[in-house]
Amino acid sequence: xxxxxxxxxxxxxxxxxxxxxxxxxxxxxxxxxxxxxxxxxxxxxxxxxxxxxxxxxxxxxxxxxxxxxxxxxxxxxxxxxxxxxxxxxxxxxxxxxxxxxxxxxxxxxxxxxxxxxxxxxxxxxxxxxxxxxxxxxxxxxxxxxxxxxxxxxxxxxxxxxxxxxxxxxxxxxxxxxxxxxxxxxxxxxxxxxxxxxxxxxxxxxxxxxxxxxxxxxxxxxxxxxxxxxxxxxxxxx
Ligand SMILES: N[C@@H](CCC(=O)N[C@@H](CS)C(=O)NCC(=O)O)C(=O)O
Numbered sequence: 481x482x483x484x485x486x487x488x489x490x491x492x493x494x495x496x497x498x499x500x501x502x503x504x505x506x507x508x509x510x511x512x513x514x515x516x517x518x519x520x521x522x523x524x525x526x527x528x529x530x531x532x533x534x535x536x537x538x539x540x541x542x543x544x545x546x547x548x549x550x551x552x553x554x555x556x557x558x559x560x561x562x563x564x565x566x567x568x569x570x571x572x573x574x575x576x577x578x579x580x581x582x583x584x585x586x587x588x589x590x591x592x593x594x595x596x597x598x599x600x601x602x603x604x605x606x607x608x609x610x611x612x613x614x615x616x617x618x619x620x621x622x623x624x625x626x627x628x629x630x631x632x633x634x635x636x637x638x639x640x641x642x643x644x645x646x647x648x649x650x651x652x653x654x655x656x657x658x659x660x661x662x663x664x665x666x667x668x669x670x671x672x673x674x675x676x677x678x679x680x681x682x683x684x685x686x687x688x689x690x691x692x693x694x695x696x697x698x699x700x701x702x703x704x705x706x707x708x709x710x711x712x713x714x715x716x717x
Contacts, residue, residue, distance in 0.1 A: 482509065482540075482571065484540055484541040485512070485540070485541065485542065485543075485544055485554070486504070486509060486510070486511040486512070486539070486540055487511065487513075487514060487538065487539045487547050487550075487554075488500060488501065488504060488511050488512065488513050488514070488536065488537075488538055489514045489516070489526070489529060489530070489535050489536060489537040489538070489539075489547075490513060490514070490515055490516070490535055491515060491516045491517070491518060491535055492515065492518075492702070492706075493518050493706040493710075494535055494536065495645035495646055495649060496534075496535070496536055496560040496645075497535050497536035497560070498645040499536070499560045499561075499563070499564060499642055499644075499645055500536040500538070500560055500564070500567070501536075501697070502641045502645075502693050503563070503564050503568070503576060503641050504567060506574055506576060506636070506641070506693050507567055507568075507570075507574040507576065508571070508574065509567065509571060511538075512547055513547075514548065516535060518706070523548070525548055525550065528550055528556065529558070530556070530558040532558070536558065536563060537557065537558035538556075538557045538558070538563060538566075539554040539556055539557075540554055540555040540557060541554050542554030542555075560642075561591065561595075561642060564576070564638040564641055564642060565577070565638065568638055575635065575637075576636075576637055576638050576641070577637060577638060578633060578635060578637055583633045583634070583635070583637075586633045586639075587632065587633045587637045587638055587639040588639075589625070590622075590625055590626075590632045590633065590639040590642075590643070591638070591642040591643070593621065593622055593625055594622060594642060594646070594647075595642075597618045597621060597622070598615070598618045598619065598622055598643075598646075598647075599646065601614050601615040602615060602646060602650050605659070605660075605661055605665070605669070606650065606654075606658075606659040606660060606661065606711070607659070607660055607710070608660055609660035609661060609662070611665065612661060612665035612666075612668050612669045615669070616668075616672050616673075619673070619678065619681060620677070620678070622643075622681070623678065623681040623684075626680055626681070626684055628680075630687070631688075632684070636691065640688060640691075644688045644691075644694055647685060647688070648685060648688055648689070648694070648698075649703055649707065651673070651685050652700060652703060652704065652707075653704075653707050654666065654669055654673065655670075656704055658704060658707050658708060658711060659711065660711060
């Protein structure tokens with residue numbers, strides 16, 4: 481268990497930040513939250529923490545200081561996926577990375593499958609109105625990588641944490657008809673993802689919904705509202 485201070489820079493709307501929040505909560509970490517408002521330019525001081533100005537980020541160690549006055553002595557860490565690995569390493573007892581090297585590699589591979597083959601197609605179909613077929617194909621491939629039961633590699637791990645904020649929003653947006661896809665593509669995706677072919681994937685999404693660290697923060701109304709704003713922002717490109 482880490483005895484050092486952790487400050488978490490986040491915003492309620494951010495699925496990338498939600499990854500880190502989930503990992504911290506799963507690990508039982510004590511941390512200070514600095515919440516940014518949506519759409520505001522980041523203050524100058526924040527660029528000392530993440531030069532890209534993006535969230536999430538963490539400061540780790542150093543003295544206890546106000547979150548908007550980061551200490552030169554703390555480590556400044558950012559990019560959600562390395563942050564998941566970091567949290568798994570400093571809280572090994574939470575077993576967010578499986579002890580077995582084969583399962584550990586499978587967890588990392590699952591994340592890469594999502595990042596390399598699903599994420600952009602999700603954005604394409606839902607925010608840019610690109611055809612539905614490629615995202616259905618990508619989800620079918622992701623489904624094949626799932627363990628026969630349970631979470632992505634069986635036990636809950638950073639693989640689930642990495643994909644849950646995105647896949648769960650995707651299924652929610654589809655259910656409420658939010659997205660840039662045509663009515664026909666919406667129907668096609670709903671029919672396919674509700675069919676027997678995608679039964680394992682649907683079960684996986686239900687299991688994610690049941691995980692207390694996810695369930696206790698799942699705010700459908702808020703996500704739909706923010707999804708609408710995001711969609712309008714993408715749609716106006
Ligand atoms: N690759 C980054 C992506 C982070 C990212 O794009 N974060 C968004 C919020 S979800 C962001 O900070 N956008 C700029 C802003 O909100 O000011 C990661 O995995 O952490």
